[in-house]
Amino acid sequence: MARxxxxxxxxxxxxVLALLPVLGGWWAWKGWGPLQQEATVLVKxxxxxxxxxxxxxxxxVIRSASLFKLWARARxxxxxxxxxxxxxxxxxxxxxxxxxxxxxxxxxxxIPEGAHAWAVQRRLKDxxxxxxxxxxxxxxxxxxxxxxxxxxxxxxxxxxxxxxxHHAMEPEEVMLMLVEAFHNQVRPKLEGGVLPPYETLxxxxxxxxxxxxxxxxxxxxxxxxxxxxLGMRLQCDPTSLYARWLLGxxxxxxxxxxDIRRSHRFNxxxxxxxxxxxxxxxxxxxxxxxxxxxxxxxxxxxxxxxxGHTFAPSLKDHNxxxxxxxxxxxxxxxxxxx
Numbered sequence: 657m658a659r660x661x662x663x664x665x666x667x668x669x670x671x672v673l674a675l676l677p678v679l680g681g682w683w684a685w686k687g688w689g690p691l692q693q694e695a696t697v698l699v700k701x702x703x704x705x706x707x708x709x710x711x712x713x714x715x716x717v718i719r720s721a722s723l724f725k726l727w728a729r730a731r732x733x734x735x736x737x738x739x740x741x742x743x744x745x746x747x748x749x750x751x752x753x754x755x756x757x758x759x760x761x762x763x764x765x766x767i768p769e770g771a772h773a774w775a776v777q778r779r780l781k782d783x784x785x786x787x788x789x790x791x792x793x794x795x796x797x798x799x800x801x802x803x804x805x806x807x808x809x810x811x812x813x814x815x816x817x818x819x820x821x822h823h824a825m826e827p828e829e830v831m832l833m834l835v836e837a838f839h840n841q842v843r844p845k846l847e848g849g850v851l852p853p854y855e856t857l858x859x860x861x862x863x864x865x866x867x868x869x870x871x872x873x874x875x876x877x878x879x880x881x882x883x884x885x886l887g888m889r890l891q892c893d894p895t896s897l898y899a900r901w902l903l904g905x906x907x908x909x910x911x912x913x914x915d916i917r918r919s920h921r922f923n924x925x926x927x928x929x930x931x932x933x934x935x936x937x938x939x940x941x942x943x944x945x946x947x948x949x950x951x952x953x954x955x956x957x958x959x960x961x962x963x964g965h966t967f968a969p970s971l972k973d974h975n976x977x978x979x980x981x982x983x984x985x986x987x988x989x990x991x992x993x994x
Contacts, residue, residue, distance in 0.1 A: 688745040691717050696761065698824045701737045708735060708755075717742050718751055727752055736760070739822035762820040767834065769816040769939040770864055774901060776814060776834075776937075784827040792831045802835035803843040804854050810834075812861050812934025815841045845940070849947030850881065860946035861934035862924075865894035866957075872965055873945035879957055879967065881949040888955070890924035898935040899923040961985050 695717060699708055705728045706721075713721040727733075733752070738760035742751055765779055777789045784792070792798060793810050802813040815837035821830060846853035863876050883890050896911045899920035915923070922931045938946070954967040956974035961984035968974040 686747050686749050689717065689742075689747050689751065690719050691742060691744050691746055693744045694741060696739060696741050696823075698739055699735060699737045699755075700824055701826070703735060703737065705729065705733060705735065712751065717746065718748055720748075723748065724752065731756065737824045739824050760822055762822050764818050765821050766818045767814055767816055767937065769942075770868070770936050771814075771816070772898070772901075772936040773809070773811050774906060780830060783821050783823065783825065783830050788827045789831075792828055795828075795831070798828075798831055798835050801832060801839060803839045804857075807854065808933050812857050812937055813838050814937055816937050816939070817841070842943070845943055846947070850949065851946070855930060856943065856946045857938065858930045858934050860938035860942040861936045862890070862892050862894065862930075863945050864938040864942040865936050866892065867965060868939075869964060870941040870945075873942050874948065874950040875952075875954065875967060876957060876965070877942075877945040877949035878952055879954050882953075882955055884929065886955075887928060889926075889928050890930070892924045894935055895922050895924040895931050898931070961988065 695715060697708075697712060697715060697717060703711075705725060709718075709721040709724040709728065712718045712724060718724055727748075731752075733756060735755065736758045738758065739762075740754055740759065741761040742754065763782070765783070767776060767779060771779070773793060777784075777786060777793075780789060794808070795810070796805060798810055799805055799807040799813065802810065804813060807813060810831070814834035817837055819830075819833060819837075821833075843853070846856045849856040851859060859877060859880060862880060863873050866876050867873060880890050880892070893911045893916075896915040896918065897908075899918055899922040900907070900911075900915050902922060903920070916925045919926050921927055922935070924931060953969040956968045956971065956977075957965045958968075958974065958977050958981050960966050961981050966977040966980070968977055
């Protein structure tokens with residue numbers, strides 16, 4: 657009886673000892689990891705299995721780089737560069753699973769219609785360092801990818817859209833994404849207008865910045881097209897602001913007298929013809945307006961103060977409309993201030 661009891665205990669001990677490596681392996685694989693709080697790890701292009709294993713251990717995501725390497729080689733893991741987010745206490749199984757399934761964490765960045773260079777730069781600042789952005793902004797290679805190799809800058813050459821970005825992307829890759837979207841989605845729509853494609857884009861950007869109302873945009877484009885045909889200066893307020901910003905004065909206010917009088921190649925109060933580049937990203941409706949400007953005799957327009965514009969064929973009529981606009985602004989101020 658005593659011998660039987662000893663034998664049983666010995667058998668159980670042997671079984672437990674045999675299970676310990678199994679249990680230890682299970683815990684190493686499925687048990688809580690060392691990570692104290694959610695963390696993001698960037699897997700850059702060209703990163704090796706050894707490098708990412710050491711990085712994960714160094715940043716406290718996993719306990720054992722060696723175990724990770726054994727698993728990765730056994731499963732022939734193909735690393736896909738990206739931004740990976742791991743929750744606190746993520747197990748080694750959780751970590752390797754995310755990498756195997758390529759569960760990249762993306763940030764949605766919207767580039768809206770009407771955005772100009774400085775607005776685009778601010779929206780991309782977490783992905784493209786400011787100095788790098790302005791270098792890439794003048795890249796001929798990127799302009800070529802957009803479909804306009806001779807464009808001075810990428811102004812107007814980004815498609816208005818929401819982009820899925822991650823921090824493992826290279827800055828040039830981010831910018832390339834924007835111009836390739838333009839090439840595929842916008843560039844074909846510039847064909848078939850009354851002006852060549854790039855000039856259509858430039859005119860559309862002026863129209864976009866003058867009015868957001870789709871019903872007014874063909875009429876504004878018509879005014880500018882007639883002025884171009886007559887050799888009149890376009891006198892587009894937004895171009896005077898763009899000239900100000902190019903000179904480093906980034907006050908985003910209404911044009912001042914100094915802006916309108918400034919001698920600058922982008923200021924259409926100072927020079928004839930279209931500006932050298934677009935001044936913003938035009939909407940689809942602005943592009944359509946620039947392709948087919950509305951006919952008529954109007955050569956002037958001024959804001960009504962109520963959200964739209966009043967058009968006129970003569971300077972006399974225009975001056976009267978300007979007077980009405982000023983009266984409306986005075987009336988609104990009196991209403992606000994009692």
